[in-house]
Amino acid sequence: MDLRKTLLCGQCFRWREVSPGVFTGTAAGRELTVTQAEVPLLAADPFWRNYFDLETDYAALAKQLAKLHPRLREAANYGRGIHILRQEPWEALCSFILSQNNHIPRIQGIIDRLCEPNAWGTQPTVPTLGSTYGLRQRAAQRPFPPPEVLAELQVEDLAGLRCGFRAKYVLDAARRVADGRLPLEELREAPLPQARAALMQVFGVGPKVADCTLLYGLHRMDAFPVDVWIGRAMERWFPGVQPTDFGAAAGLAQQYIFDYIRSSDKFLTK
DNA sequence: CACCAGGCTCCGA
């Protein structure tokens, strides 16, 4: 696993490179500071081993994708080392709602403000962490606010976020998750089309945000967000390749392709 | 000053 690529490729918004090679971030109420050299320590810790998806054979998935098209092989090579994190579903949904028509630095800023201590009465969720396996971790000082907390707020309360028109979307999502109309955990098992449709019930959630939530929040590796923003250009850039060809590696393909496109002088211009 | 950002809703063909 390549720590920098994995944490900064745009699949999550709460990790920073605080100094060269040193990454600090938060997941599920835990805060961690880690370097590439310390990745083996992550494998010893049950929580982080799961979060970084260290038990999945990404090389095998990449090899499978590489066979589909030369350009995809190039993209997979470029993205080698990226793991799809197992983020919390609610945080992922909320994050990708905030990501729409927005760019990464500003998304990070909005999410920072959303998680500010005591902004909505949020508190560290893991008071003690027990064994740390030599890892520099502690309870998160700025945990992600749970849906139950946000569900009680009004759009005016979110004015400080400066997230614009997205505020009403976040609140609708929070209320639906909090009152059970949107049972996120159940979407792990649901057939992909149903899971997508369930997410798109939320005001402000379209196909792209829905698929990103499925992939990054529920680790549905069969979800394929790239289908949305490449759309019909699939045939143009990856002739002969159908979205169904990606199979269980669809999500990974999306991440590879996105990163590759972003790096390669935007060869997929509209 | 335009133009755009890991889109979506709404509206009018």
Next chain:
DNA sequence: TCGGAGCATGGT
């Protein structure tokens, strides 16, 4: 079903 404007905000 499809296309295009508008959307809040901030960076370039």
